[in-house]
Amino acid sequence: MEVRVSVPLRDFYMGAEHEFQIEKQQICEECEGSGSADGEVDTCGKCGGRGMVVQKHMLAPGIFQQVQMGCDQCGGKGQTIRRPCKVCGGSRVMRKTTTHVLSVEKGMPKGQRLTYENEADESPDWVAGDLVVVLGEKEAELESEDPHRTDGTFFRRKGRDLFWKEVLSLREAWLGAWTRNLTHLDGHTIHLSRPRGETVQPGQVEVVKGEGMPVWLGEAEHVEVDTYGALVVEYVVVLPDQMEGGMEKEVWALWEKWRKKRGVDLGRDAGRPAAAGHGEL
Ligand SMILES: [Zn+2]
Numbered sequence: 001m002e003v004r005v006s007v008p009l010r011d012f013y014m015g016a017e018h019e020f021q022i023e024k025q026q027i028c029e030e031c032e033g034s035g036s037a038d039g040e041v042d043t044c045g046k047c048g049g050r051g052m053v054v055q056k057h058m059l060a061p062g063i064f065q066q067v068q069m070g071c072d073q074c075g076g077k078g079q080t081i082r083r084p085c086k087v088c089g090g091s092r093v094m095r096k097t098t099t100h101v102l103s104v105e106k107g108m109p110k111g112q113r114l115t116y117e118n119e120a121d122e123s124p125d126w127v128a129g130d131l132v133v134v135l136g137e138k139e140a141e142l143e144s145e146d147p148h149r150t151d152g153t154f155f156r157r158k159g160r161d162l163f164w165k166e167v168l169s170l171r172e173a174w175l176g177a178w179t180r181n182l183t184h185l186d187g188h189t190i191h192l193s194r195p196r197g198e199t200v201q202p203g204q205v206e207v208v209k210g211e212g213m214p215v216w217l218g219e220a221e222h223v224e225v226d227t228y229g230a231l232v233v234e235y236v237v238v239l240p241d242q243m244e245g246g247m248e249k250e251v252w253a254l255w256e257k258w259r260k261k262r263g264v265d266l267g268r269d270a271g272r273p274a275a276a277g278h279g280e281l
């Protein structure tokens with residue numbers, strides 16, 4: 001018996017305990033699985049407890065066919081109950097909701113299988129199997145009221161690393177002098193910044209060590225470690241799609257002035273090989 005329980009990324013980061021409910025077949029508590037209201041169970045008079053009866057059919061005069069079939073008196077159980085249990089109606093089992101506790105350990109992988117021994121469907125006729133919970137990652141709820149989105153709306157997990165996209169304006173990417181404070185899954189802040197004059201290229205990646213997921217040592221260990229993966233920040237640069245007329249003129253004029261003055265070649269300035277048509281500022 002397998003069920004999937006999904007929790008937000010934050011729970012994989014911090015560890016969490018959740019209660020979850022499943023509906024399963026349980027042995028009737030009222031009659032303790034006998035199906036009888038007074039606890040008395042009789043051997044079926046028709047089949048003698050075998051649950052099967054043999055019927056003779058006459059196919060033609062003098063020719064009989066013997067057919068073995070399930071006893072209709074006891075329903076094949078070999079036993080009859082005079083006064084069926086009022087709770088289960090004599091079926092000996094009933095469907096019930098049971099509550100279990102799910103312990104998500106820090107850094108557990110998505111898809112982890114957690115086994116609850118003998119917690120699957122019960123029956124008086126067999127030993128209950130195991131209930132297996134497959135741990136899933138819940139999609140963040142965009143309508144939730146958490147302003148810092150610590151549920152992980154903008155974090156993506158890959159193993160022990162976390163991924164984040166940070167948007168910079170053209171000015172920030174090019175001229176630097178910016179700061180960002182990211183709120184991590186447990187609410188602590190990660191500081192990102194560049195001093196004035198430090199350029200960030202579109203798509204540039206910054207690896208912040210120790211700010212990824214906690215490293216989980218596996219089921220057998222059950223120890224908390226203080227090792228974390230990395231947070232991988234990818235910078236996305238957004239160019240302004242419109243500029244105020246006056247500003248556009250000034251920027252254009254500035255451009256022209258410096259092109260004429262120095263014949264600015266960004267590629268050459270940066271020591272990159274000149275690419276035809278792309279060298280101009
Ligand atoms: Zn019978």
Ligand SMILES: [Zn+2]
Pocket residue numbers: 028029030031032033034035036085086087088089090091092093
């Ligand atoms: Zn019962």
